[in-house]
Amino acid sequence: LKTLDFLVKLFGVPGDVVIAILNHAIENAPQEIADAARALLAKIEEPLDVANLSGALAELPEELMKVFKLDFDGRSHRSDAG
Amino acid sequence: MRHASIVAGLLLGAAFLATTASAAIVPGFYLGANGVWTDSQETMPSDFELGGNVSVSLQHRLSVVGCSYYGLQQEYLRASAGGRYTVTDVDNNDFSIGVGLQYHVSSDEALRPKEWAADVTIGFAPVPKDMPALTVILQGSHGLTTETTAAYVGGRFTLGGAR
Numbered sequence: 605l606k607t608l609d610f611l612v613k614l615f616g617v618p619g620d621v622v623i624a625i626l627n628h629a630i631e632n633a634p635q636e637i638a639d640a641a642r643a644l645l646a647k648i649e650e651p652l653d654v655a656n657l658s659g660a661l662a663e664l665p666e667e668l669m670k671v672f673k674l675d676f677d678g679r680s681h682r683s684d685a686g
Numbered sequence: 687m688r689h690a691s692i693v694a695g696l697l698l699g700a701a702f703l704a705t706t707a708s709a710a711i712v713p714g715f716y717l718g719a720n721g722v723w724t725d726s727q728e729t730m731p732s733d734f735e736l737g738g739n740v741s742v743s744l745q746h747r748l749s750v751v752g753c754s755y756y757g758l759q760q761e762y763l764r765a766s767a768g769g770r771y772t773v774t775d776v777d778n779n780d781f782s783i784g785v786g787l788q789y790h791v792s793s794d795e796a797l798r799p800k801e802w803a804a805d806v807t808i809g810f811a812p813v814p815k816d817m818p819a820l821t822v823i824l825q826g827s828h829g830l831t832t833e834t835t836a837a838y839v840g841g842r843f844t845l846g847g848a849r
Contacts, residue, residue, distance in 0.1 A: 679712040681772040683784040683809030684741035684749045685842040686823035 712743040714847040718823070720755060720840035730797060730834050733757040735764075739842060747772055751786065757797070764792035770807070780811035790829070801831035809842075819844040 630638045716739040724730040737755030744750060752767035768788030775781045784807045792798035805827040812822055825838040 679743040679746045680714070681741075681743065681749065681774050681782040681784065681809065682780055682811060682821045683772055683774075683782040683807040683823070684714060684743065684751055684770065685716045685718070685739050685821045685844070686751075686784070686807040686809055686825045686838070686840070 712847060714739075714741040714743070715845040716740075716821070716842040717845060718753070718755070718840050718842045720823075720838045722757075722836055722838050724834050724836045726832070726834045730832070730836070731760060733759045733762075735840075741847075743772075749784070751788070760794070760797050762792050762794040762797050764790060764798045766790040766803070768802075770805075780814045782809050783807070784809070788827075799829070799832055801829045803827045803829045803836075 630642060718737055718739055720735040720737075721732070722735060723732045735755035735757050737753060739751065739753040741752075742750045749770045749772055750767070751770050752765070754763065754765040756763050766788040768786055770784040770786030772782055772784035786805050786807070787802060788805060789800075789802050790798065791800050805825055807823060807825040809821050809823050811818065811820060813820065821842040821844065823838065823840045823842055825840075827836045827838065828834075829836075
């Protein structure tokens with residue numbers, strides 16, 4: 605949900621439009637998924653601090669590298685032997 | 687003349703990278719053995735090769751690599767040299783992946799034509815504690831002229847320099 609809120613802030617999509625689209629999707633979803641989605645929507649908390657958006661974007665590559673865990677800063681690589 | 691230009695270009699590129707490096711270069715010297723298979727068995731038959739590799743890590747992700755191998759069955763000598771962008775797993779420094787471009791030459795152009803080839807290489811140490819000098823190499827290489835894809839599976843024994 606924070607990601608959703610982030611995208612809303614980033615691209616300027618009105619929040620009520622997004623919620624309307626989600627509600628429409630929920631209405632057509634299987635009962636279990638709809639219930640879970642409604643529970644998630646009910647938990648929407650405070651929006652992200654837009655003032656820190658540029659800082660968040662600047663940290664994105666580092667965060668991505670952490671995800672893939674390929675940020676070794678050494679200079680001795682096993683694959684260089686191939 | 688064309689090959690001399692290519693070699694000169696590689697040397698100039700290496701010199702440029704060396705000048706931009708923030709620390710001393712890290713060389714590596716390896717003895718190796720490969721099994722090689724291609725998708726064009728008629729023109730580029732499979733073989734078993736013995737030879738060696740050299741690597742020079744210019745920056746922490748950029749390396750110049752080269753090798754020379756002798757094909758035991760078809761009796762050819764081949765060599766290649768080029769550059770590679772390499773990343774290593776932060777949680778396992780004995781596992782890394784590199785993407786590169788190398789120029790290949792050989793003593794038998796009918797079997798191993800001269801050409802540029804793009805490659806992807808995985809290197810890992812199967813038993814780093816007991817045998818730190820041993821590296822297993824899995825490499826896929828695609829010739830840009832012949833459009834032949836080759837798969838190499840090999841072992842390397844580190845003689846010195848890098849692991």
